[in-house]
Amino acid sequence: MEAAKLYKYLPAGITWLIERLPPDIQGHINEIRLRRNGVLSVSLPEQNLVIQSGKGAYICTDRDIDETVAYISRSSMYAFDGAVRNGYIPLPDGGRAGICGDAVCENGAIRTFGSISSVCLRVPRLVKGYASDLASYFALHGLVGALVFAPPGAGKTTYLKSAISLLSENRRVAVADERYELSCASHCMADICSGCPKATAVELLTRTMSPQIIVCDEISSAEAPAVLAAQNSGCILIASCHGRDIKQIMQRDFVKQMVEKGVFSVAVRLYNDDGYKSELTEL
Template sequence: MVNKIQKDIIPILATKLREILKQVDTKILRVTEEVRLRINQPLILNLNNGEAILTERGKITSNPKQAYQITQRDLKDTMNLMTQNSLYALEEELRQGYLTLEGGHRVGFVGRVITNSEKIELIKEFTGLNIRIAKEVIGAADSVIKKIIKNKDMIYNTLIISPPQCGKTTLLRDLTRQLSNGLPSIDLSGLKIGVVDERGEIGGNYQGIAQNQLGIRTDILANCPKSEGMLLLIRSMSPEVIVTDEIGSHKDVQAILEAINAGVKIIASVHGSDLAEIKRRPALKGLLNQKLFRRFIILSRRSGPGTVEKILGENKERIRGRRRIG
């Protein structure tokens, strides 16, 4: 994590911000998950166990008045460095509210929104940035992967249930990598996998190339709506498994049903804390009542990011108790 911040993040920050982060203790950088920049507000690092408000000398303070205050120039210079001074060449990313950096890191931004017929056309006059540090953890799925494998040629339809920032994308990514490459130790053949990466976080695509390892038999549709992407993959790439992140809409559900009816297995994630909460959502209730998902992996941060609270079968039977992934 320290190397990623030093190599990928610090060089694309405004000069003053670079100077500050270079002085931060490496123990803090090692557990940094986000760098938060808000105009006229303190420079804050979100950590896996709290936050660090930074002074001008890179020290941690509990008093926001002693912190370094982000200026409009800091934000403007940082955006110019991130976009190589071609801000408006990235119009689609600006419309979506985020962009992906080399290394797979993702930057979300807020500011004045320009709308047209209730749709977002552009975000400009930026007031805040959230730099999320990519966390590829090779082996993150080691403790759960055997629980979703049906036999040497196939897996169970699997739903990962997780609150934000509890490691669901990290787990999805490593499940994809291992299933795509195959696992000779348990006689699992490599599977053809199609990834619909609507938010660009699974593959971390930068200039069209995935920055994360997703396996040798994996095809990726980046920045594509999930419902359309699943059907496109079925028509064009003959996947055995489709992987996608954060399902929730009626269109997502319909595409999942069509994929399953076509004989394709699904690994997906959804925001939530437990299965009961997910079943209360109108779009997902019908899908879950059909018992098409045979495995449910519930994550939390109880013992740190990536804590597997439990793995349940189709009848809610517990397959495994708490353990931390990665």
């Protein structure tokens, strides 16, 4: 089960409680959430499940949080200073731990956290066939830009990892992986630039790796100039964004601009209907 990959970052007592859950629940865990002096819970596709101990809901102690932070940071928060300022710590093999708490700010920006009150461990998954609809479309119609959208936690990163794995079998694929979430090195032949802003990574990859496809997650207006430049070089983009439907995402000026300029020709809506599902639409 994919959630078991995260148990090494948890205190033994918390791991024991989660391992007691029925297998069908363990198999659908998307996130494990710890809150200092608050409830321990797991995120499932359609609900947040509070983890129970023998005395009711399990309440995370100071030691639980501190021990988890030590595990995910490999006992060196300073080594992840840049990521911590953005509220996460990258984990090996495409995992990520979101963090929040008592922020220390400087000039209106977060410099670090004086204390961490919540940790959210996201379960990394590779569902290889998830993006088969997009691969099939490319096989029939050729390469075009694709925008993948869904509400938060609905599988966008999982879909992108599937696309990277499938498409790198016969295309030159490069990945702008700002937050270390798209790594699938043991499953694909993509070239990955991690840990720097997406716009910088897109520019570098376009210039140095001659990709046919660049993949990145959670695109914003900040990446628009770099993406347009990459398009002019003949490279297509597969990116993700938050959204419920096409009407909503098209209300964002930068998305509308990219569609009008031909950066995105198809949109892929993700949803969970007793499993990973997707729906591809031409724009």
